[in-house]
Amino acid sequence: MAVEPLLATRAQRAFIGTITIQAIAVLVMVGITFRKVDEHVQLRLGRYTTLPCYLALFALAELFELFMAFDALRLRNIIQLLGIWLFQGALIVFAALQVHQTRTALVITPDCDSQTSYVNCGGSGTLWSQIQPFLIVAPVIIGTSWFVMLFTIRKLYGEFGWAIFHVVGANPKMKTMYQWYQIMICLLKFDFFFFTGVTMQLLIVVLQKNSAEFGVTIAAIPVVLLLLILCGIAVQREIKSVMTISLVMMLAALSYLYKLVRFYEPSSRDQYLSTRATLTTFTVVAFLLLLGTFGVGLRCYSDFDRGLISSKVHSIPIRPSASNQNSSANMSQKQNGTSGAPLGPRISIE
Incomplete structure (x- = not known):
């Protein structure tokens, strides 16, 4: 069974098309x-800064998801496809938040209408009543795409489910080790997005440029x-010294959860009023992802020097050329005897 080129099948094109249309809409x-x-x-003033933050995060999320989708199809990575589907749910x-x-x-007085205040009232004819439909449409579009992606991923599972067999062979232990490696790489990519999301919200919405916390947050990015x-x-390269340092730094980075205290303590909670829900969500998810990455990293570390490094480095299945396919067919016929009957189909490991 040949490996199809990128975007050569209907399921691949449907998957990418769904994400692209969703991103645009x-x-x-x-x-x-x-x-x-x-x-x-004035979007730079206090509570109104949540809007530019909202736009920046969605732009980042949609571009990140599109990149991850192309990357997953290029690598024939079912695990990353499932990660994208979960990310879509997030x-x-x-x-909705x-x-x-x-x-x-925006709304300070919910019951009044536009005659009292166009901006800060929540009744009919106000700014809030005009933008509310557009805000509601966004999660509806994403939810619809989520269901479409579920069906396309099921198709892609049948298309890519055998790809690991071509990379690591039929050894079940090697297959398991390779799957943990794929999970680790996928988690690292999502760690990047959620850390960037938390940092972006803090820089845009909360922190003052002349504060020490602003400088520390900027320095943490690189x-x-x-x-x-x-x-x-x-x-990937099974470098034990670098992996050890990375795991230790991950453990230290878990202390970033202390930010949750600042979101809710009386002395600073007003500062986070308009973004507390998404900041809390992003911080908790980033913490859980980093904790999961640390655990999976330990599991991958235990698999070092067990013969998987070549499969990691050359992990992209390559479509066989016509000459290779013909030579393989001829070899099969020779091995099968003089009758020239082709060998029966091989059952690959899912």
């Missing part, structure tokens, strides 16, 4: 919301990025 909804609010309020939650947070940022890159190289 959602960003249009977010852009319309942003424009309408920007016409009437986007639904995030889009933004409806509440945008209302919190450090974490370098950590994730080095960890990915270490787990």
Whole structure:
């Protein structure tokens, strides 16, 4: 069975097409919301900064998801496809939270109408009543795409489920080790997004440029990025010293959960009023992902020097050429005897 080229099958094109159409539609909804609010309020002031943060996070999320989709199809990685599907579910939650947070940022008096205050009232004819439909449409679009992706991933599972066999062979232990390696690489990619999401929200919405916390947050960006890159190289090339340092740094980074205290303690909770829900969600998910990455990293470390490094380095299945296919067919006929009857189909490991 030949490995199909990238985007050569209907399931692959449907998967990428679903994510692309979703990204365009959602960003249009977010852009319309942003424009309408920007016409009437100063987005750099206090509670209103949640809107540019909302736009930036959705743009980052949609571009990240599109990149991950192409990457998963290129690598024939079922695990990463499932990770994208779960990420899509997280986007639904995030889009739903933004409806509440945008209302919190804009509406001060819920019961009054536009005659009292166009911006800060929540009744008919107000700014909130005009942007609410666009905010609601976003999670509806993402939810619909989530169901479509479920069906395309099922098709892709049948298409890619045998690819590991071509990389590591029929040894069940090698297959298990390779699957843990795939999980590790996938987790590192999602770690990057959620760390970037938390950092972006803190820089846009909360932190003052002249504060020490702002400087520490800026400095943490290249450090974490370098950590994730080095960890990915270490787990692929099985470099024990670099992997050990990466795991120790991951353990230290888990202390970042202390940020949750600042979101809710009386002295600073007003500072996080309009973004507390998404900041809390992103911080908790980032913590759990990093904790999971640490655990999977230990599992991958235990598999070092057990014969998997060649499969990791050359992990992309390559479509056989016509000459290779013909030579393989001729070899099969020779092995099968003089009758020239082809061998029966081989059952691959799913």
